[in-house]
Amino acid sequence: MYIEEIVLENFRNYNEKNLTFDKAGSFLCGMNGCGKTNLLESIYILVYGKSFKTINPEELVMHSKEFFRIKGFFNGTHKKKIEFRFSHGKKKILINDVEITNMKELIGNVALILLSLNDINLITGEPAMRRRFLDSLLSLLFPDYLSDLLDYRRVLRQRNKVLYLRKIGRRDDISGIDGWTDELVQIGSRIIKRRLSIMKDLNECASFYYTLFSPQKDRLSVEYALSFQLNESIKEGFYESINKRREEELEKGMTLTGPHRDELSITINELPIRKYASEGEQRTCAISLKIAQASFLKSKRNDSPILLIDEAVAELDKVRTEKVLNSVTTIGQCFVATTNCEMLNTMTTLKTIDI
Amino acid sequence: MKYLSRKHEKLVESLRKLPGIGRKTALRLAFYLLKESKDEVFELAQAIREAKEGVKFCSICGNITEEDICEVCNDSSRDRTTLCVVEEPMDLYSLEKADFYKGVYHVLGGALSPLDGIGPEHLRIDKLIERVKKGEIQEVIVATNPDTEGEATALYISKILKPCNVRITRIATGIPMGSNIDYADGITLSKSFKSRGEM
Numbered sequence: 001m002y003i004e005e006i007v008l009e010n011f012r013n014y015n016e017k018n019l020t021f022d023k024a025g026s027f028l029c030g031m032n033g034c035g036k037t038n039l040l041e042s043i044y045i046l047v048y049g050k051s052f053k054t055i056n057p058e059e060l061v062m063h064s065k066e067f068f069r070i071k072g073f074f075n076g077t078h079k080k081k082i083e084f085r086f087s088h089g090k091k092k093i094l095i096n097d098v099e100i101t102n103m104k105e106l107i108g109n110v111a112l113i114l115l116s117l118n119d120i121n122l123i124t125g126e127p128a129m130r131r132r133f134l135d136s137l138l139s140l141l142f143p144d145y146l147s148d149l150l151d152y153r154r155v156l157r158q159r160n161k162v163l164y165l166r167k168i169g170r171r172d173d174i175s176g177i178d179g180w181t182d183e184l185v186q187i188g189s190r191i192i193k194r195r196l197s198i199m200k201d202l203n204e205c206a207s208f209y210y211t212l213f214s215p216q217k218d219r220l221s222v223e224y225a226l227s228f229q230l231n232e233s234i235k236e237g238f239y240e241s242i243n244k245r246r247e248e249e250l251e252k253g254m255t256l257t258g259p260h261r262d263e264l265s266i267t268i269n270e271l272p273i274r275k276y277a278s279e280g281e282q283r284t285c286a287i288s289l290k291i292a293q294a295s296f297l298k299s300k301r302n303d304s305p306i307l308l309i310d311e312a313v314a315e316l317d318k319v320r321t322e323k324v325l326n327s328v329t330t331i332g333q334c335f336v337a338t339t340n341c342e343m344l345n346t347m348t349t350l351k352t353i354d355i
Numbered sequence: 356m357k358y359l360s361r362k363h364e365k366l367v368e369s370l371r372k373l374p375g376i377g378r379k380t381a382l383r384l385a386f387y388l389l390k391e392s393k394d395e396v397f398e399l400a401q402a403i404r405e406a407k408e409g410v411k412f413c414s415i416c417g418n419i420t421e422e423d424i425c426e427v428c429n430d431s432s433r434d435r436t437t438l439c440v441v442e443e444p445m446d447l448y449s450l451e452k453a454d455f456y457k458g459v460y461h462v463l464g465g466a467l468s469p470l471d472g473i474g475p476e477h478l479r480i481d482k483l484i485e486r487v488k489k490g491e492i493q494e495v496i497v498a499t500n501p502d503t504e505g506e507a508t509a510l511y512i513s514k515i516l517k518p519c520n521v522r523i524t525r526i527a528t529g530i531p532m533g534s535n536i537d538y539a540d541g542i543t544l545s546k547s548f549k550s551r552g553e554m
Contacts, residue, residue: 143541154503161469176467176475179511183503 001076001110001303002333003043010065012038022351025307025334029341030355036337039355040114040308043335046072046082047112047306049093049103057086074110077303082109104146111140111305113294115312115328119286123266123273130264134195137202137293141300145194152187152259159184160254167253174250181242184258189234191259192226196234198296199224206285206292209327210268213284213320218268220285227261283315287324294331304332311337313344322347363389415486417462417479419444427451427460434458436493440483440512442466442500450498458496461486466504467511475511483512487519494522501528 002023008014013035028036037053041060044052051060061068067087074080083094093100100106121129139146159180165171203222210220228241241257242249249256266273266285273285290312294305307328313321313336325348328334338344341352363385370381388396412418413425420426427433427447437458441447447460463478487495497512499505513523529547530539539547 144545147540147542151503155507158467158469158503158507162474165469171474176469176507176511178514179467179507179509180469182510182514183507 001074001080002306003046003072004075005073006039006042006046007069007071008039008042009067009069010062011042011068011070012060012062014038014042015062019353021333021335023333024329025332025336025350027341027344027350027352028335028337028355029352030339032339034355036355037310040310040335040337042070043072043306044112044114044308045084046070047107047110049084049091049106052114052116057091058089061086080109082106108140108143111294111297111301111303112308113290113297113305114308114310115287115290116310117312117314119290119312120279120283122286122289123277123282127261127263130266131260131262133289133293134198134264137296138194138198140297141198142194145191148187148190148194152184152191155180155183155187156255156258156260163249163255164253166250181239184255185235185238185242188258189238192234192238192262195259195262196224202292202296205296206288209288209291209295210285212327213288213323214281215319218281219270220273220288221267221270222289223265223267225263225265227259227263228257280316280320284320287312287316291324291327291331294328298331307332307334309334309336311339314338314340412462412464416447416460417444417464417482418447418460432457435491437496438486438492438494439496439498441498442505442508446498458494463499463508466499466508468504478508480512480515484515484519487516487521492521494524496524496526498526501526 002025003021005018005020008017019039028039030036041051041053045060051057054060067085069086070084072082074082081094081096083097085092085094093103093106095105095109122133135145135149139149159177162171162174162177162180166174199222206222207220211217226237228237231237231240238257242255245256268277268281268285271277273282277285294307297303297305309328313324316324321344325334325336325344329348329350334350336344336350366385366388367378367381370376370384371378373381376384388399409421410419411421411423413420413428414423415428416425418425418427422429434457438461439450439456439458440461440463441450442463442465444462447462450456450460461479461483463480463483465473465478467473467475467478486492495512495516497509499508499512509525513525516523527550529543529550530536536544
């Protein structure tokens with residue numbers, strides 16, 4: 001899918017703005033604070049129903065106004081009009097002029113990937129960041145993955161509560177835990193299976209881009225690191241580990257095995273990237289993962305995603321920047337926000353919009 | 356003016372505690388009650404008082420009853436070799452209304468939920484084991500809700516009843532009768548495919 005037109009009303013610094021876009025996307029040029037990121041943010045909100053900058057929609061309303069409205073016209077596999085309104089503390093989302101009642105109806109209509117300087121957290125941040133990366137990709141590919149994930153979190157909280165109450169001495173036993181353990185293993189194994197099912201393709205895709213961007217032709221490898229030893233099957237390994245670590249669980253008051261403790265292990269030339277790579281390499285790797293995610297979505301969903309690039313390439317050298325831009329423009333509609341227009345302009349054929 | 360009257364506000368707050376009642380509905384109900392005739396309202400109050408005082412839980416299955424033992428447990432025509440485990444008396448009522456099940460029941464009084472402070476000791480699980488151990492029961496049908504709490508409760512029950520050597524079954528999940536496949540969500544569809552049967 002791609003976006004053809006956007007209409008903004010009282011959104012951040014835009015009083016009234018109407019913009020039309022090419023199918024290929026555009027360069028958003030302008031100085032700091034002129035509203036490049038705000039424009040990317042508005043497209044993001046239409047796709048995900050929330051901002052990537054704030055959880056409070058109140059902040060998105062233009063100063064001294066009472067409401068904001070974003071309207072987007074999408075085209076591609078089919079035409080779709082998405083509208084997001086916020087007034088008096090309430091948000092309203094309409095698809096083709098019909099109000100939706102559940103966010104699930106919105107997510108999945110359009111695939112969109114945001115690349116920003118924060119993506120480096122994917123490499124240097126907590127394991128939870130990398131799990132979230134996998135989860136958001138899988139949720140867009142398989143509708144039942146998201147509900148498994150939400151169920152798993154609920155069961156995990158319930159099971160942890162049993163262990164925690166025992167730890168702090170509010171209860172003497174952990175009776176009832178077997179029911180939670182069984183359910184945790186059942187749902188958890190389905191989640192792990194789904195995650196493993198895409199790892200081979202994801203790894204190939206990410207390392208393809210990394211090698212393409214890196215002048216030394218280094219090898220990137222992304223693997224799924226389980227929090228337990230695989231036995232005959234995922235389920236059996238999961239059970240065995242959870243039974244073996246019961247003492248430790250009681251001591252810490254929480255569940256120590258499962259997809260919520262799994263990781264992505266990322267290496268360059270077989271060395272862990274968190275410890276051994278330079279910041280430039282880490283940034284390149286984060287970008288490779290994100291682009292792999294976009295290209296993966298494109299092939300599995302049979303539909304081009306939209307890519308929002310918010311200064312993500314700002315800290316890369318010229319050679320890498322050019323290669324990254326060439327790659328993203330072949331995947332889907334790209335919006336590149338930058339202050340460095342003269343340099344980037346020579347690299348691709350994207351039309352420039354001055355903001 | 357924060358509220359119209361303190362007494363009215365107290366009524367609203369009491370009504371709000373009922374399941375499925377939000378602030379708005381509570382307000383509307385309270386205004387309705389004030390507008391109704393005294394007789395009508397006192398009759399309602401009396402009905403609530405009498406039900407609360409006169410209705411208790413069956414000492415065998417946990418169903419609501421006015422006697423010590425409920426109607427189902429007292430009915431000699433029921434099949435006492437089949438036992439259906441449900442969360443609430445409301446679930447039992449639905450099954451009875453559907454009028455196809457001829458076995459007996461066991462009402463747990465809820466589902467496991469440590470986050471809400473509900474452990475096995477708060478449910479009538481000991482009583483369940485006791486009943487099954489007597490040996491008359493051949494099959495236990497677990498009909499707790501198909502949500503995370505109901506599922507964990509079902510798994511827990513199946514585990515603790517294992518040594519008793521009875522057949523333990525779980526009700527099926529899938530497409531509701533009279534609905535359309537295109538309205539069903541992915542989870543429901545995939546579950547209904549997993550539990551499909553021969554024709």
